[in-house]
Amino acid sequence: MPTTTAGPAQRLLDAAARLFDREGIRAVGIDRILATAGVARASLYQHYGSKDALVTAYLERADRNDRSRYRQSVRGLDDDPLGRIRAAFDLAAAAARRRGYRGCLYLNAATEFPGPASPVAAVVAEHRARQRTVFREALVQLGHPDPDETTARIQLVYDGGLAGSKAERSSEPIERAAGLAIAMATSS
Secondary structure (H helix, E strand, O other): OOOOOOOOOHHHHHHHHHHHHHOOOOOHHHHHHHHHHHOOOOHHHHHOHEEEEEEEEHHHHHHHHHHHHHHOOOOOOOOOEEEEEEHHHHHHHHHHHOOOOOOOOHHHHHHHHHOOHHHHHHHHHHHHHHHHHHHHHHOOOOOOOOHHHHHHHHHHHHHHHHHHHHHOOOOHHHHHHHHHHHHHOOOO
């Protein structure tokens, strides 16, 4: 039975993801991605058009995977809004450990692509908006008196936990941030 291998587009995306996760987006050149993927330069332009488009595809795939992991982790928690908030932090802690404490890939990308017109900025903004929606829906379900402001504060604590995790090379800052978020969610 013949063995099937991933096509050039998939190999490019997989190679880029491995390299970007390990070294950062701007630190990795196109030639390195092409060599790692084992594809010709024409494949990059045929499938993605540019490195920026490949970066966007990388972030979009990461976001889809993150949303899928979140949906799986909160299955059965419809009546547990605090559990859903906690799940976001637990997933972030697991990702920090898995990625070797390289920081949040979305915040890292936002740092490397600071322009608001960048397609990368749009993907990061969409990811963060979906995350805030998760927090806000949980707060509304809890009957929190100010879900909008508390959502913003939980997002800030979440971001701080991720930054602390990167600086300390530990998931403990994310775990402490989760405790703060739960405390904010339950205070009136």
